[in-house]
Amino acid sequence: RPAIIAFTTAGLTASQLIVRKFARIKETGCTTHDVLNAYHVHNGYLDPRDTLSKTIASVITLGMGGSAGPEGPSMLLGGGIAAVLSRKLRVSFHNLKRFFLSSAAAGVAAVFRAPFTGIFFALEIPYMRDIEYDVFLQAVVSSVTAYAMFVLICGPSHPYASIKMGFILTPNILLFSVVIGIIMAFLGRGFTALYGRWRKYAISLRSHMGSKGSVALSVIGGVVVGLMGLVDIRCIGMGSAFLHQMMSGGYRELVMVLVLILVLKMLTTCTTLNFGGVGGLFIPTLFIGAVFSLAFAEALGLTPLEVYVAVGMASMLASCFKMLFTPVMFVAEVYGPFSIIPVSLAAVVSYMLSGPVSVVSPQFRHRIGPKAVAFSELLYTTMETKPSVLRRLKVRDVMTTHVVTINSDVRVKEALSIARRYGFTLYPVVDRDGMLLGYVSMDELVSLFEEGVDVPVTHALKSAVTVRHDESLYEAGQKLAESGEDACFVVDKSGRLMGMVLTKEVARILLRILFT
Structure with missing residues:
Protein backbone atom coordinates (compact mmCIF):
# COMPACT_ATOMS: atom_id res chain seq x y z
CA ARG A 1 0.00 0.00 0.00
CA PRO A 2 2.80 2.55 0.64
CA ALA A 3 3.67 2.15 -3.06
CA ILE A 4 0.48 4.12 -3.79
CA ILE A 5 2.32 7.34 -2.94
CA ALA A 6 5.11 6.51 -5.38
CA PHE A 7 2.61 5.73 -8.16
CA THR A 8 0.50 8.88 -7.75
CA THR A 9 3.59 11.09 -7.43
CA ALA A 10 5.17 9.58 -10.54
CA GLY A 11 1.89 9.87 -12.45
CA LEU A 12 1.28 13.56 -11.75
CA THR A 13 4.93 14.48 -12.27
CA ALA A 14 5.17 12.60 -15.58
CA SER A 15 1.92 14.17 -16.80
CA GLN A 16 3.17 17.65 -15.93
CA LEU A 17 6.52 17.10 -17.64
CA ILE A 18 4.93 15.74 -20.83
CA VAL A 19 2.54 18.69 -21.14
CA ARG A 20 5.22 21.28 -20.40
CA LYS A 21 7.63 19.68 -22.87
CA PHE A 22 5.37 18.93 -25.83
CA ALA A 23 2.05 20.83 -25.59
CA ARG A 24 1.49 24.24 -27.11
CA ILE A 25 -0.84 25.32 -24.28
CA LYS A 26 1.18 24.23 -21.28
CA GLU A 27 -1.66 23.89 -18.79
CA THR A 28 -2.71 20.64 -17.17
CA GLY A 29 -6.11 19.98 -15.62
CA CYS A 30 -9.59 19.18 -16.86
CA THR A 31 -9.62 18.38 -20.58
CA THR A 32 -13.15 19.77 -20.96
CA HIS A 33 -11.49 23.18 -20.58
CA ASP A 34 -9.28 22.46 -23.60
CA VAL A 35 -12.30 21.37 -25.65
CA LEU A 36 -14.38 24.43 -24.72
CA ASN A 37 -11.42 26.76 -25.20
CA ALA A 38 -10.80 25.35 -28.68
CA TYR A 39 -14.50 25.59 -29.51
CA HIS A 40 -15.19 29.13 -28.30
CA VAL A 41 -11.81 30.76 -28.91
CA HIS A 42 -10.05 28.94 -31.76
CA ASN A 43 -12.98 28.09 -34.04
CA GLY A 44 -12.76 24.40 -33.22
CA TYR A 45 -8.99 24.02 -33.61
CA LEU A 46 -6.94 21.95 -31.19
CA ASP A 47 -3.22 21.83 -31.89
CA PRO A 48 -2.02 18.25 -32.64
CA ARG A 49 0.70 18.71 -30.02
CA ASP A 50 -1.96 19.36 -27.38
CA THR A 51 -4.08 16.45 -28.58
CA LEU A 52 -1.28 13.90 -28.44
CA SER A 53 0.61 15.10 -25.36
CA LYS A 54 -2.46 15.65 -23.18
CA THR A 55 -4.02 12.36 -24.24
CA ILE A 56 -0.85 10.53 -23.18
CA ALA A 57 -0.66 12.59 -19.97
CA SER A 58 -4.29 11.76 -19.21
CA VAL A 59 -3.70 8.03 -19.68
CA ILE A 60 -0.70 8.24 -17.32
CA THR A 61 -2.69 10.22 -14.75
CA LEU A 62 -5.50 7.64 -14.76
CA GLY A 63 -3.21 4.63 -14.87
CA MET A 64 -1.08 5.80 -11.95
CA GLY A 65 -3.98 6.45 -9.57
CA GLY A 66 -4.93 10.07 -10.22
CA SER A 67 -8.57 10.94 -9.53
CA ALA A 68 -10.01 11.85 -12.94
CA GLY A 69 -12.35 10.54 -15.63
CA PRO A 70 -11.64 8.45 -18.78
CA GLU A 71 -13.76 10.73 -20.95
CA GLY A 72 -10.79 13.15 -20.89
CA PRO A 73 -8.52 11.43 -23.43
CA SER A 74 -11.53 10.31 -25.50
CA MET A 75 -12.77 13.88 -25.93
CA LEU A 76 -9.29 15.16 -26.77
CA LEU A 77 -8.69 12.47 -29.37
CA GLY A 78 -12.11 12.89 -30.96
CA GLY A 79 -11.94 16.67 -31.13
CA GLY A 80 -8.25 16.81 -32.04
CA ILE A 81 -8.53 14.36 -34.93
CA ALA A 82 -11.61 16.18 -36.25
CA ALA A 83 -9.80 19.53 -36.03
CA VAL A 84 -6.98 18.28 -38.25
CA LEU A 85 -9.09 16.28 -40.72
CA SER A 86 -11.71 18.99 -41.23
CA ARG A 87 -9.00 21.44 -42.26
CA LYS A 88 -7.27 18.91 -44.49
CA LEU A 89 -10.60 18.22 -46.21
CA ARG A 90 -11.29 21.97 -46.54
CA VAL A 91 -14.51 21.92 -44.54
CA SER A 92 -16.24 25.31 -44.72
CA PHE A 93 -15.22 27.84 -42.07
CA HIS A 94 -18.65 27.93 -40.43
CA ASN A 95 -18.76 24.14 -40.01
CA LEU A 96 -15.33 23.72 -38.39
CA LYS A 97 -16.63 24.30 -34.85
CA ARG A 98 -19.56 21.93 -35.36
CA PHE A 99 -17.37 19.07 -36.55
CA PHE A 100 -14.95 19.63 -33.69
CA LEU A 101 -17.57 19.62 -30.92
CA SER A 102 -19.57 16.72 -32.33
CA SER A 103 -16.38 14.64 -32.63
CA ALA A 104 -15.38 15.43 -29.05
CA ALA A 105 -18.87 14.33 -27.97
CA ALA A 106 -18.40 11.14 -29.99
CA GLY A 107 -15.54 10.35 -27.62
CA VAL A 108 -17.99 10.59 -24.72
CA ALA A 109 -20.48 8.34 -26.55
CA ALA A 110 -17.81 5.72 -27.21
CA VAL A 111 -16.20 5.59 -23.77
CA PHE A 112 -19.57 5.25 -21.98
CA ARG A 113 -21.26 3.24 -24.77
CA ALA A 114 -24.03 5.82 -24.56
CA PRO A 115 -24.81 7.54 -27.90
CA PHE A 116 -27.64 9.74 -26.60
CA THR A 117 -25.37 10.98 -23.81
CA GLY A 118 -22.85 12.03 -26.46
CA ILE A 119 -25.50 13.82 -28.52
CA PHE A 120 -26.85 15.86 -25.63
CA PHE A 121 -23.34 16.51 -24.31
CA ALA A 122 -22.52 18.30 -27.58
CA LEU A 123 -25.71 20.35 -27.37
CA GLU A 124 -25.39 21.41 -23.73
CA ILE A 125 -21.71 21.71 -22.77
CA PRO A 126 -20.91 25.05 -24.54
CA TYR A 127 -23.43 27.09 -22.51
CA MET A 128 -24.88 27.11 -19.00
CA ARG A 129 -28.34 28.29 -19.94
CA ASP A 130 -28.55 27.66 -23.67
CA ILE A 131 -28.40 24.95 -26.33
CA GLU A 132 -25.95 24.74 -29.24
CA TYR A 133 -28.66 23.52 -31.61
CA ASP A 134 -26.52 24.11 -34.74
CA VAL A 135 -24.45 21.02 -33.91
CA PHE A 136 -27.38 18.61 -33.52
CA LEU A 137 -27.15 16.79 -36.87
CA GLN A 138 -23.38 16.34 -36.70
CA ALA A 139 -23.63 15.17 -33.08
CA VAL A 140 -26.20 12.50 -33.97
CA VAL A 141 -24.09 11.13 -36.82
CA SER A 142 -20.78 11.19 -34.93
CA SER A 143 -22.09 9.80 -31.61
CA VAL A 144 -24.04 6.94 -33.19
CA THR A 145 -21.12 6.11 -35.50
CA ALA A 146 -18.61 6.18 -32.63
CA TYR A 147 -20.84 3.92 -30.55
CA ALA A 148 -21.36 1.47 -33.43
CA MET A 149 -17.64 1.31 -34.26
CA PHE A 150 -16.68 0.79 -30.62
CA VAL A 151 -19.17 -2.08 -30.28
CA LEU A 152 -18.00 -3.57 -33.59
CA ILE A 153 -14.35 -3.55 -32.50
CA CYS A 154 -14.61 -4.20 -28.74
CA GLY A 155 -17.86 -6.11 -28.56
CA PRO A 156 -21.27 -5.22 -27.09
CA SER A 157 -20.09 -5.19 -23.48
CA HIS A 158 -21.19 -2.18 -21.42
CA PRO A 159 -19.27 -0.80 -18.41
CA TYR A 160 -22.43 -1.12 -16.31
CA ALA A 161 -24.12 -4.00 -18.15
CA SER A 162 -25.27 -5.85 -15.04
CA ILE A 163 -27.34 -2.96 -13.71
CA LYS A 164 -31.06 -3.64 -13.88
CA MET A 165 -33.67 -1.44 -12.34
CA GLY A 166 -37.34 -2.09 -11.81
CA PHE A 167 -39.42 -0.47 -9.08
CA ILE A 168 -42.80 1.01 -8.33
CA LEU A 169 -42.75 4.79 -8.43
CA THR A 170 -44.13 6.11 -5.14
CA SER A 354 -27.36 25.84 -8.35
CA GLY A 355 -27.34 29.03 -10.43
CA PRO A 356 -25.02 30.05 -13.29
CA VAL A 357 -21.86 28.54 -11.78
CA SER A 358 -19.95 25.77 -13.57
CA VAL A 359 -16.95 23.61 -12.74
CA VAL A 360 -15.74 23.83 -16.36
CA SER A 361 -14.71 26.89 -18.35
CA PRO A 362 -15.05 28.79 -20.60
CA GLN A 363 -18.73 27.78 -20.47
CA PHE A 364 -20.67 30.90 -21.40
CA ARG A 365 -24.03 31.63 -19.83
CA HIS A 366 -25.80 32.13 -23.19
CA ARG A 367 -24.96 32.20 -26.88
CA ILE A 368 -23.02 35.40 -27.47
CA GLY A 369 -22.79 37.84 -30.36
CA PRO A 370 -19.85 38.51 -32.71
CA LYS A 371 -18.39 41.31 -30.55
CA ALA A 372 -18.36 39.12 -27.45
CA VAL A 373 -16.82 36.25 -29.45
CA ALA A 374 -14.03 38.56 -30.67
CA PHE A 375 -13.38 39.78 -27.11
CA SER A 376 -13.27 36.18 -25.83
CA GLU A 377 -10.75 35.19 -28.50
CA LEU A 378 -8.57 38.17 -27.60
CA LEU A 379 -8.78 37.43 -23.86
CA TYR A 380 -7.92 33.73 -24.07
CA THR A 381 -5.21 34.25 -26.69
CA THR A 382 -3.54 36.76 -24.37
CA MET A 383 -3.93 34.33 -21.47
CA GLU A 384 -2.24 31.56 -23.45
CA THR A 385 0.73 33.71 -24.50
CA LYS A 386 1.28 36.03 -21.50
CA PRO A 387 -0.55 34.57 -18.48
CA SER A 388 1.69 36.10 -15.81
CA VAL A 389 1.08 39.67 -17.02
CA LEU A 390 -2.67 39.17 -17.17
CA ARG A 391 -2.83 37.67 -13.68
CA ARG A 392 -0.56 40.37 -12.23
CA LEU A 393 -2.76 43.24 -13.41
CA LYS A 394 -5.60 43.98 -10.99
CA VAL A 395 -9.01 45.52 -11.54
CA ARG A 396 -7.98 48.56 -9.49
CA ASP A 397 -5.25 49.24 -12.08
CA VAL A 398 -7.72 49.64 -14.95
CA MET A 399 -11.04 50.70 -13.42
CA THR A 400 -12.47 54.19 -13.66
CA THR A 401 -13.76 55.76 -10.46
CA HIS A 402 -15.52 58.67 -12.17
CA VAL A 403 -18.88 56.98 -12.63
CA VAL A 404 -22.17 58.75 -13.28
CA THR A 405 -24.85 57.00 -11.24
CA ILE A 406 -28.64 57.19 -11.16
CA ASN A 407 -30.55 56.87 -7.90
CA SER A 408 -33.19 54.15 -7.72
CA ASP A 409 -36.04 56.63 -7.10
CA VAL A 410 -35.30 58.65 -10.26
CA ARG A 411 -37.96 58.40 -12.97
CA VAL A 412 -37.39 57.70 -16.66
CA LYS A 413 -37.76 61.31 -17.86
CA GLU A 414 -35.21 62.62 -15.36
CA ALA A 415 -32.85 59.73 -16.16
CA LEU A 416 -32.95 60.68 -19.85
CA SER A 417 -32.02 64.24 -18.90
CA ILE A 418 -28.97 62.87 -17.07
CA ALA A 419 -28.11 60.69 -20.07
CA ARG A 420 -28.45 63.68 -22.43
CA ARG A 421 -26.06 65.66 -20.25
CA TYR A 422 -23.30 63.02 -20.08
CA GLY A 423 -23.81 61.01 -23.28
CA PHE A 424 -23.03 57.53 -21.92
CA THR A 425 -24.92 54.42 -23.03
CA LEU A 426 -25.35 52.77 -19.62
CA TYR A 427 -25.63 53.95 -16.03
CA PRO A 428 -25.32 52.07 -12.72
CA VAL A 429 -28.36 52.39 -10.44
CA VAL A 430 -27.68 52.77 -6.71
CA ASP A 431 -29.79 53.24 -3.59
CA ARG A 432 -29.39 56.06 -1.08
CA ASP A 433 -26.45 54.28 0.58
CA GLY A 434 -24.56 53.86 -2.70
CA MET A 435 -25.28 50.13 -2.92
CA LEU A 436 -25.32 48.85 -6.51
CA LEU A 437 -28.73 47.53 -7.58
CA GLY A 438 -28.03 47.01 -11.29
CA TYR A 439 -27.80 49.22 -14.34
CA VAL A 440 -30.00 50.80 -17.02
CA SER A 441 -29.18 51.32 -20.68
CA MET A 442 -30.11 54.19 -22.97
CA ASP A 443 -32.13 52.03 -25.37
CA GLU A 444 -34.38 50.76 -22.55
CA LEU A 445 -34.95 54.30 -21.25
CA VAL A 446 -35.76 55.61 -24.72
CA SER A 447 -38.21 52.74 -25.34
CA LEU A 448 -40.08 53.51 -22.11
CA PHE A 449 -40.13 57.22 -22.92
CA GLU A 450 -41.53 56.59 -26.42
CA GLU A 451 -44.30 54.50 -24.87
CA GLY A 452 -45.19 57.47 -22.66
CA VAL A 453 -44.27 55.60 -19.48
CA ASP A 454 -42.62 57.71 -16.78
CA VAL A 455 -41.88 55.15 -14.08
CA PRO A 456 -38.89 54.76 -11.74
CA VAL A 457 -35.79 53.50 -13.54
CA THR A 458 -35.92 50.29 -11.52
CA HIS A 459 -38.56 49.10 -14.02
CA ALA A 460 -35.78 48.92 -16.64
CA LEU A 461 -33.14 47.56 -14.26
CA LYS A 462 -30.73 44.90 -15.54
CA SER A 463 -28.49 42.61 -13.50
CA ALA A 464 -24.93 43.90 -13.29
CA VAL A 465 -21.71 41.91 -13.61
CA THR A 466 -19.71 42.72 -10.48
CA VAL A 467 -16.03 42.34 -9.59
CA ARG A 468 -13.84 43.23 -6.64
CA HIS A 469 -11.00 45.73 -6.95
CA ASP A 470 -8.38 43.11 -5.97
CA GLU A 471 -9.43 40.55 -8.61
CA SER A 472 -7.09 39.99 -11.54
CA LEU A 473 -7.79 41.48 -14.95
CA TYR A 474 -8.14 37.93 -16.28
CA GLU A 475 -10.94 37.13 -13.81
CA ALA A 476 -12.76 40.34 -14.73
CA GLY A 477 -12.24 39.61 -18.42
CA GLN A 478 -13.69 36.12 -17.98
CA LYS A 479 -16.84 37.55 -16.44
CA LEU A 480 -17.18 40.07 -19.26
CA ALA A 481 -16.59 37.41 -21.92
CA GLU A 482 -19.07 34.94 -20.44
CA SER A 483 -21.78 37.56 -19.91
CA GLY A 484 -21.32 39.44 -23.19
CA GLU A 485 -21.84 42.73 -21.31
CA ASP A 486 -20.21 46.05 -22.24
CA ALA A 487 -19.03 46.76 -18.69
CA CYS A 488 -18.62 45.29 -15.23
CA PHE A 489 -18.99 47.21 -11.98
CA VAL A 490 -16.50 47.26 -9.13
CA VAL A 491 -18.02 46.89 -5.65
CA ASP A 492 -16.62 46.56 -2.15
CA LYS A 493 -17.41 43.77 0.33
CA SER A 494 -20.74 45.33 1.28
CA GLY A 495 -21.83 45.83 -2.36
CA ARG A 496 -21.18 49.58 -2.51
CA LEU A 497 -20.18 50.86 -5.95
CA MET A 498 -16.50 51.80 -6.31
CA GLY A 499 -16.07 52.13 -10.07
CA MET A 500 -16.50 50.34 -13.37
CA VAL A 501 -14.48 48.58 -16.07
CA LEU A 502 -15.45 48.90 -19.73
CA THR A 503 -15.06 45.94 -22.07
CA LYS A 504 -13.55 48.13 -24.78
CA GLU A 505 -10.95 49.42 -22.31
CA VAL A 506 -10.01 45.85 -21.32
CA ALA A 507 -9.72 44.97 -25.03
CA ARG A 508 -7.37 47.92 -25.54
CA ILE A 509 -5.17 46.75 -22.65
CA LEU A 510 -5.17 43.16 -23.95
CA LEU A 511 -3.99 44.32 -27.38
CA ARG A 512 -1.23 46.36 -25.75
CA ILE A 513 -0.10 43.32 -23.71
CA LEU A 514 -0.31 40.97 -26.68
CA PHE A 515 1.76 43.08 -29.06
CA THR A 516 4.27 44.58 -26.64
Missing part, protein backbone atom coordinates in the same frame (compact mmCIF):
# COMPACT_ATOMS: atom_id res chain seq x y z
CA PRO A 171 -44.69 9.61 -3.72
CA ASN A 172 -41.92 8.84 -1.24
CA ILE A 173 -39.40 8.34 -4.06
CA LEU A 174 -40.48 11.57 -5.77
CA LEU A 175 -40.30 13.54 -2.51
CA PHE A 176 -36.80 12.37 -1.62
CA SER A 177 -35.66 12.85 -5.22
CA VAL A 178 -36.55 16.52 -4.87
CA VAL A 179 -34.75 16.68 -1.51
CA ILE A 180 -31.61 15.13 -3.01
CA GLY A 181 -31.84 17.56 -5.95
CA ILE A 182 -31.92 20.51 -3.53
CA ILE A 183 -28.95 19.23 -1.53
CA MET A 184 -26.98 18.45 -4.70
CA ALA A 185 -27.46 22.01 -5.94
CA PHE A 186 -25.51 23.27 -2.93
CA LEU A 187 -23.04 20.37 -2.85
CA GLY A 188 -22.30 21.01 -6.53
CA ARG A 189 -21.72 24.69 -5.87
CA GLY A 190 -19.44 23.76 -2.99
CA PHE A 191 -17.40 21.37 -5.13
CA THR A 192 -17.20 23.98 -7.91
CA ALA A 193 -15.97 26.61 -5.43
CA LEU A 194 -13.44 24.16 -3.95
CA TYR A 195 -12.12 23.27 -7.40
CA GLY A 196 -11.81 26.97 -8.30
CA ARG A 197 -9.98 27.82 -5.06
CA TRP A 198 -7.63 24.87 -5.52
CA ARG A 199 -6.84 26.13 -9.03
CA LYS A 200 -6.14 29.68 -7.85
CA TYR A 201 -3.99 28.33 -5.04
CA ALA A 202 -1.96 26.16 -7.45
CA ILE A 203 -1.49 29.07 -9.89
CA SER A 204 -0.36 31.35 -7.06
CA LEU A 205 2.14 28.78 -5.77
CA ARG A 206 3.44 28.14 -9.28
CA SER A 207 4.06 31.84 -9.89
CA HIS A 208 5.95 32.21 -6.59
CA MET A 209 8.06 29.08 -7.07
CA GLY A 210 9.41 30.06 -10.49
CA SER A 211 10.23 27.86 -13.49
CA LYS A 212 10.61 24.67 -11.46
CA GLY A 213 7.44 25.32 -9.50
CA SER A 214 5.21 23.19 -11.73
CA VAL A 215 7.25 20.03 -11.22
CA ALA A 216 7.57 20.67 -7.48
CA LEU A 217 3.80 21.16 -7.22
CA SER A 218 3.21 17.90 -9.09
CA VAL A 219 5.40 16.06 -6.60
CA ILE A 220 3.56 17.67 -3.69
CA GLY A 221 0.19 16.92 -5.29
CA GLY A 222 1.13 13.31 -5.98
CA VAL A 223 2.21 12.78 -2.37
CA VAL A 224 -1.01 14.36 -1.06
CA VAL A 225 -3.19 12.22 -3.35
CA GLY A 226 -1.23 9.12 -2.35
CA LEU A 227 -1.61 9.86 1.36
CA MET A 228 -5.37 10.24 0.95
CA GLY A 229 -5.36 6.97 -0.98
CA LEU A 230 -3.74 5.31 2.02
CA VAL A 231 -6.65 6.50 4.16
CA ASP A 232 -9.14 4.94 1.72
CA ILE A 233 -8.04 3.58 -1.64
CA ARG A 234 -11.53 4.05 -3.09
CA CYS A 235 -10.99 7.82 -3.30
CA ILE A 236 -8.21 7.60 -5.93
CA GLY A 237 -8.19 6.41 -9.53
CA MET A 238 -11.31 6.34 -11.68
CA GLY A 239 -13.25 4.41 -9.03
CA SER A 240 -15.19 2.48 -11.68
CA ALA A 241 -15.54 -0.73 -9.66
CA PHE A 242 -16.81 1.07 -6.55
CA LEU A 243 -19.12 3.24 -8.66
CA HIS A 244 -20.55 0.12 -10.31
CA GLN A 245 -21.21 -1.46 -6.91
CA MET A 246 -23.09 1.62 -5.73
CA MET A 247 -25.10 1.86 -8.94
CA SER A 248 -26.16 -1.79 -8.74
CA GLY A 249 -27.76 -1.21 -5.32
CA GLY A 250 -25.98 -4.13 -3.71
CA TYR A 251 -23.39 -2.14 -1.75
CA ARG A 252 -23.67 -1.38 1.97
CA GLU A 253 -21.33 0.77 4.08
CA LEU A 254 -21.36 2.78 7.29
CA VAL A 255 -22.62 6.33 6.72
CA MET A 256 -19.55 7.90 8.34
CA VAL A 257 -17.26 5.89 6.06
CA LEU A 258 -19.22 7.09 3.02
CA VAL A 259 -18.93 10.70 4.21
CA LEU A 260 -15.16 10.22 4.57
CA ILE A 261 -14.93 8.79 1.03
CA LEU A 262 -16.99 11.75 -0.26
CA VAL A 263 -14.67 14.34 1.28
CA LEU A 264 -11.53 12.49 0.19
CA LYS A 265 -12.81 12.09 -3.39
CA MET A 266 -13.47 15.81 -3.69
CA LEU A 267 -10.00 16.62 -2.37
CA THR A 268 -8.16 14.04 -4.49
CA THR A 269 -9.95 15.21 -7.65
CA CYS A 270 -9.15 18.88 -6.99
CA THR A 271 -5.53 18.02 -6.19
CA THR A 272 -5.04 15.70 -9.16
CA LEU A 273 -6.35 18.10 -11.80
CA ASN A 274 -4.79 21.27 -10.37
CA PHE A 275 -1.38 19.90 -9.41
CA GLY A 276 -0.22 18.33 -12.66
CA GLY A 277 -2.75 15.67 -13.64
CA VAL A 278 -4.81 15.61 -16.83
CA GLY A 279 -8.25 14.04 -17.24
CA GLY A 280 -11.99 14.48 -17.12
CA LEU A 281 -14.36 15.62 -14.37
CA PHE A 282 -17.44 13.73 -15.58
CA ILE A 283 -16.80 10.45 -13.72
CA PRO A 284 -15.52 12.07 -10.48
CA THR A 285 -18.69 14.19 -10.41
CA LEU A 286 -20.86 11.09 -10.85
CA PHE A 287 -18.86 9.35 -8.12
CA ILE A 288 -19.39 12.21 -5.65
CA GLY A 289 -23.13 12.28 -6.38
CA ALA A 290 -23.40 8.51 -5.98
CA VAL A 291 -21.53 8.42 -2.65
CA PHE A 292 -23.57 11.23 -1.13
CA SER A 293 -26.94 9.84 -2.22
CA LEU A 294 -25.98 6.37 -0.97
CA ALA A 295 -25.03 7.85 2.43
CA PHE A 296 -28.30 9.84 2.45
CA ALA A 297 -30.40 6.76 1.64
CA GLU A 298 -28.54 4.59 4.18
CA ALA A 299 -28.96 7.20 6.93
CA LEU A 300 -32.74 7.44 6.36
CA GLY A 301 -33.29 3.77 5.54
CA LEU A 302 -34.58 4.50 2.02
CA THR A 303 -35.01 1.83 -0.65
CA PRO A 304 -34.34 0.92 -3.38
CA LEU A 305 -30.80 2.27 -3.02
CA GLU A 306 -30.01 2.20 -6.75
CA VAL A 307 -32.81 4.69 -7.45
CA TYR A 308 -31.37 7.26 -5.06
CA VAL A 309 -27.84 6.65 -6.35
CA ALA A 310 -29.09 7.35 -9.89
CA VAL A 311 -30.88 10.49 -8.68
CA GLY A 312 -27.73 11.70 -6.89
CA MET A 313 -25.46 11.16 -9.88
CA ALA A 314 -27.73 13.00 -12.31
CA SER A 315 -28.43 15.95 -10.01
CA MET A 316 -24.73 16.38 -9.12
CA LEU A 317 -23.82 16.37 -12.81
CA ALA A 318 -26.57 18.91 -13.55
CA SER A 319 -25.32 21.17 -10.76
CA CYS A 320 -21.61 21.09 -11.64
CA PHE A 321 -21.70 20.95 -15.46
CA LYS A 322 -24.88 22.98 -16.02
CA MET A 323 -26.33 20.27 -18.23
CA LEU A 324 -29.93 19.11 -17.86
CA PHE A 325 -30.61 16.47 -20.52
CA THR A 326 -27.16 14.85 -20.59
CA PRO A 327 -27.27 13.44 -17.02
CA VAL A 328 -30.83 12.20 -17.54
CA MET A 329 -29.84 10.46 -20.79
CA PHE A 330 -26.74 8.94 -19.19
CA VAL A 331 -28.71 7.43 -16.31
CA ALA A 332 -31.48 6.28 -18.67
CA GLU A 333 -28.96 4.52 -20.95
CA VAL A 334 -27.33 2.84 -17.95
CA TYR A 335 -30.40 1.95 -15.88
CA GLY A 336 -33.18 1.89 -18.45
CA PRO A 337 -36.35 3.99 -18.77
CA PHE A 338 -37.62 3.21 -15.24
CA SER A 339 -35.35 5.87 -13.75
CA ILE A 340 -36.29 8.82 -15.97
CA ILE A 341 -39.02 10.45 -13.85
CA PRO A 342 -37.24 10.73 -10.45
CA VAL A 343 -33.91 11.48 -12.13
CA SER A 344 -35.42 14.24 -14.30
CA LEU A 345 -37.15 15.78 -11.29
CA ALA A 346 -33.96 15.90 -9.22
CA ALA A 347 -31.84 17.14 -12.15
CA VAL A 348 -34.22 20.04 -12.89
CA VAL A 349 -34.27 21.11 -9.23
CA SER A 350 -30.48 20.94 -8.94
CA TYR A 351 -29.92 22.69 -12.28
CA MET A 352 -32.19 25.61 -11.37
CA LEU A 353 -31.10 26.09 -7.75
